[in-house]
Amino acid sequence: MNIAAGVNESYAQLSNYLIYSAMAVYTLAFLAHIAEWLFGSRSKVARTSAALAASAGSAGSAAPAAPAVKVAQRGGGTAVVDRPKVVLRSTSDDRGATDGIGAAGTDEQGELYGRIAISLTVLAFLLHLGGVLCRALSVDRAPWGNMYEFSTAFGVVAVGTYLVLLALGKRVRWIGLFLVGAVLLDLGLAVTVLYAASDQLVPALHSYWLWIHVSCAMISGAMFMLGALATFLYLFRDRYEIKVAAGQGCGRFGSMWERLPAASTLDKFAYRANAAIFPLWTFTIIAGSIWAEAAWGHYWQWDPTETWSFITWVVYACYLHARATAGWKGRKAAYISLVGFGCFLFNYFCINIFVVGMHSYAGV
Incomplete structure (x- = not known):
């Protein structure tokens, strides 16, 4: 423990190791996502795309005719009244387009690559989160006191949001390739251009608003x-x-x-x-x-x-x-x-x- 600087060097070094490990696993996840897009003919990316297009394509069609309704007439008897047809209008940018699935490969192959990509993304996220937490433990404060820390924590929030949406059953797997690539770029800039060693902050930043204001900006x-x-x-x-x-x-x-x-x-x-x-x-x-x-x-x-x-x-x-x-x-x-x-x-x-x-x- 470095008493003078108030920094726990063990946690600081562990944080760096975890961030670099996360980058390596994110790279493997990125490659797996590419393989899914290249070789999967009906992987989950493709099936999700087709399902979403099918639901969007139905926007311009008329709904099935509703059954007729009998209504009572004054003086006795009934009259048959047809329900009005409900027409679902398409939006200006919805052309009823369908998503073709024209890539080579088998369904099982594409799904396998997709599952590998998601599994690697989860592992990378856990390593990434561990790196951010260790950074916080090394200085006993919020781990977003400078641009390096903000960038690493920013990536955790982005990937975490994506994984939560997947866990909730949302059809967002299509963004995985591009999100992992963006997070890799973010971490690459963080460890090369923006890196700053663990250290205490100036007195003006020792405030509970650091937890509130900066975390809100990051999210x-x-x-x-x-x-x-x-x-x-x-x-x-x-x-x-x-x-x-x-x-x-x-x-x-x-x-x-x-x-x-x-x-x-x-x-x-x-x-x-x-x-x-x-x-x-x-x-x-x-x-x-x-x-x-x-x-x-x-x-x-x-x-x-x-x-x-x-x-x-x-x-x-x-x-x-x-x-x-x-x-x-x-x-x-x-x-x-x-x-x-x-x-x-x-x-x-x-x-x-x-x-x-x-x-x-x-x-x-």
């Missing part, structure tokens, strides 16, 4: 990332459906895009993820203002981090408003969503690394 960012991944895939799937409807070639990646859920389903998932977490992001900014008043004596000073957090809030507010406006659904709203996540990333990386502000004392 919000993880959900925004899931929404951004779904939005990004939506744009490709939407273009694929347009080409299929026009009878055009789909390019070398056509077989990949056909495995995704229908564009309307991806768009709906992204919207729900962003809408669900937007109130928490609002609270994050409010909590940060309260903490700023306690630490600096002012609720708001237009610090670069504060400013870009507010800009991110405004962009996502515009996105949600656009989704509530009929003319701004689909690709137009999707672009706003990606701009919002881009603002979040700009604030996190560019502002914190290259711009000096009142948040700079937290260090990289």
